[in-house]
Amino acid sequence: MPRPILEIDHLTHAFFNGTGIHDICARIFPGEFILVAGPNGSGKTTLIKHLNALVRPTSGEIRLHGRSVTKDLIVTRKTIGMVFQDADTQIVADTVEDEVAFGLENLNTPRARILEKVDQTLAYMNLIHLKDRNPSTLSGGEKRRLAIAGILVMDPEIIVLDEPFANLDYPASRDLVEIICRLNREGQTIIMATHEVEEVITYASRMLIMDGQGRLVKDGPPRELLGNLEYFGIREPCFSRMGYSAPPWQT
Numbered sequence: 001m002p003r004p005i006l007e008i009d010h011l012t013h014a015f016f017n018g019t020g021i022h023d024i025c026a027r028i029f030p031g032e033f034i035l036v037a038g039p040n041g042s043g044k045t046t047l048i049k050h051l052n053a054l055v056r057p058t059s060g061e062i063r064l065h066g067r068s069v070t071k072d073l074i075v076t077r078k079t080i081g082m083v084f085q086d087a088d089t090q091i092v093a094d095t096v097e098d099e100v101a102f103g104l105e106n107l108n109t110p111r112a113r114i115l116e117k118v119d120q121t122l123a124y125m126n127l128i129h130l131k132d133r134n135p136s137t138l139s140g141g142e143k144r145r146l147a148i149a150g151i152l153v154m155d156p157e158i159i160v161l162d163e164p165f166a167n168l169d170y171p172a173s174r175d176l177v178e179i180i181c182r183l184n185r186e187g188q189t190i191i192m193a194t195h196e197v198e199e200v201i202t203y204a205s206r207m208l209i210m211d212g213q214g215r216l217v218k219d220g221p222p223r224e225l226l227g228n229l230e231y232f233g234i235r236e237p238c239f240s241r242m243g244y245s246a247p248p249w250q251t
């Protein structure tokens, strides 16, 4: 049995108004593709913020390789790369190339190495043709891929994505699913929070379902949870409603 990368241990974050997340326990292993699902307000974003120690728990803790994520913020944030829903808030540079180079420059990486890694990452994310463009001129799908590129170039052990399909049309979502699945097949550990699971449920290895009170109510393989998702306030994928266990083109 491999050792978990992350251990979420009785994590509670109580907001002043009584909402938040309550007593969450889960372990995440190398190479997993975890879906964190649940209706609006179930605490997905709050949980994700704790993974990167962006907020402090009321009680409990998250351990990364056995050490609290709050212990060494530099190590935590280098190991766990976060891609938030609003890609615009993550953009800092005037060109796509500089945007992806930004994190490496801050680590004083040699220039030649930066250029090489940035090119590799842009090619991987299908953005190389946009290298000289101003990020503000990109489409929503391109911006989302750029935000992932900026994280990927730093070689994080875990990539965390918050609602990556929000505001994307079908082709942009499919492109993103392909990239995320390819990353996961190559060994990248992925944690994705979403309330729309249709796009990715058959590719995820495990699903954590949160309820409207911020509690973790299910932790299991997606195939075992299909058919019961509506009960948890999650839209049942179309193929599942039609009685299939996976989209017909995948079986």
Ligand SMILES: Nc1ncnc2c1ncn2[C@@H]1O[C@H](COP(=O)(O)OP(=O)(O)OP(=O)(O)O)[C@@H](O)[C@H]1O
Pocket: 015, 016, 017, 019, 020, 038, 039, 040, 041, 042, 043, 044, 045, 046, 047, 195, 214
């Ligand atoms: N800073 C805050 N102060 C007070 N309450 C908060 C704060 N942040 C989140 N909450 C509350 O905590 C609960 C969980 O919110 P959170 O954003 O984590 O849910 P979510 O599952 O990510 O929702 P969505 O799918 O809408 O993004 C909600 O009831 C929300 O109103």
